[in-house]
Amino acid sequence: MKPRRLLDEPSRPYSFTPSSAHGLRLRVDILPRLAQFCSPWVLIQAAAGRRRATRACVRAGPLAWLVLACTLLSAFPGCVSVCRKGSEAARFDIFARETFKRVYPLLAEQILTDYQIRDGLCLDVGCGPGYLSMEMAARSELKVIGVDIDPEAVRIARRNVAERKLADRVSVEQGDVHSMRFEDNCADVIVSRGSFLFWKNPTHAFREIYRVLKPGGVAFIGGGMGRGITPEEKTVLKAKVDAAGFLMSCRGTFTQVMMQETLEAAGIRHYKIMPDGPGDSGCKCGMWVEIRKPAG
Numbered sequence: 626m627k628p629r630r631l632l633d634e635p636s637r638p639y640s641f642t643p644s645s646a647h648g649l650r651l652r653v654d655i656l657p658r659l660a661q662f663c664s665p666w667v668l669i670q671a672a673a674g675r676r677r678a679t680r681a682c683v684r685a686g687p688l689a690w691l692v693l694a695c696t697l698l699s700a701f702p703g704c705v706s707v708c709r710k711g712s713e714a715a716r717f718d719i720f721a722r723e724t725f726k727r728v729y730p731l732l733a734e735q736i737l738t739d740y741q742i743r744d745g746l747c748l749d750v751g752c753g754p755g756y757l758s759m760e761m762a763a764r765s766e767l768k769v770i771g772v773d774i775d776p777e778a779v780r781i782a783r784r785n786v787a788e789r790k791l792a793d794r795v796s797v798e799q800g801d802v803h804s805m806r807f808e809d810n811c812a813d814v815i816v817s818r819g820s821f822l823f824w825k826n827p828t829h830a831f832r833e834i835y836r837v838l839k840p841g842g843v844a845f846i847g848g849g850m851g852r853g854i855t856p857e858e859k860t861v862l863k864a865k866v867d868a869a870g871f872l873m874s875c876r877g878t879f880t881q882v883m884m885q886e887t888l889e890a891a892g893i894r895h896y897k898i899m900p901d902g903p904g905d906s907g908c909k910c911g912m913w914v915e916i917r918k919p920a921g
């Protein structure tokens with residue numbers, strides 16, 4: 626039997642994970658799960674007679690209202706995703722700055738060394754707080770444009786770029802990988818870390834990336850920490866990524882075969898799929914694809 630196709634399906638709704646500016650976190654993504662247990666109780670009460678259920682709710686007080694809120698949250702996940710957006714970007718910024726602080730410089734160095742691209746235009750798609758964009762610019766003569774769909778991520782990235790005094794070579798704008806404002810064949814290098822699992826239609830997104838890539842240019846798209854991070858460090862960092870729960874809103878699995886199918890469907894012929902580092906399985910977030918657009 627053919628496995629269920631996960632490509633080009635909308636990703637699962639987000640969990641709601643607000644955080645204050647001070648990093649105080651209140652995780653309420655457990656609420657919809659709680660609702661799964663509580664909803665039958667509410668339904669039974671309702672079936673037993675509306676008045677009795679209402680009276681029970683009033684008597685039970687806050688607990689009943691919490692149950693009701695959980696039920697509504699699970700019934701309308703869309704409203705949860707709207708609440709989540711801004712705070713998730715802020716939470717990821719703190720995580721990236723503290724936990725991944727060695728990942729971005731090493732990854733940028735790996736990309737620049739492997740492809741020997743030192744100047745021209747670099748796009749960082751799904752740039753989030755902009756740390757890879759900044760490292761690419763700081764280690765080369767590249768002009769970098771970070772693109773992210775989330776306005777809150779764009780605001781945070783702009784602030785980070787200004788703090789690092791890189792605003793003359795790094796700019797950040799809101800945009801969707803599925804329809805970028807850039808003209809055909811304009812980018813010398815396109816990078817994207819940790820974003821493709823969130824794309825609604827990866828085939829469409831890769832086609833768009835290929836359109837924008839210059840002939841002779843290279844795109845390095847994927848997820849993971851790069852070869853510079855040791856396997857021991859990776860184990861620790863992976864556990865921290867899992868604990869932070871950032872991947873909850875992304876598609877669950879993206880194997881090498883799925884990546885191959887996606888690229889073929891996008892009409893891309895010159896590509897190489899590789900694991901994050903030696904010994905990595907090359908699936909979920911630890912996978913990269915190198916795309917080359919033949920010159921001429």
Ligand SMILES: C[S@@+](CC[C@H](N)C(=O)[O-])C[C@H]1O[C@@H](n2cnc3c(N)ncnc32)[C@H](O)[C@@H]1O
Pocket residue numbers: 717721750751752753754755756757772773774775778800801802803817818819820823824825871
């Ligand atoms: C896990 S974060 C990674 C951020 C950054 N690349 C990094 O490694 O620090 C994923 C980012 O992809 C962005 N994203 C998701 N879907 C996108 C889309 N369709 N177009 C552009 N950005 C998108 C999200 O808003 C989020 O900032």
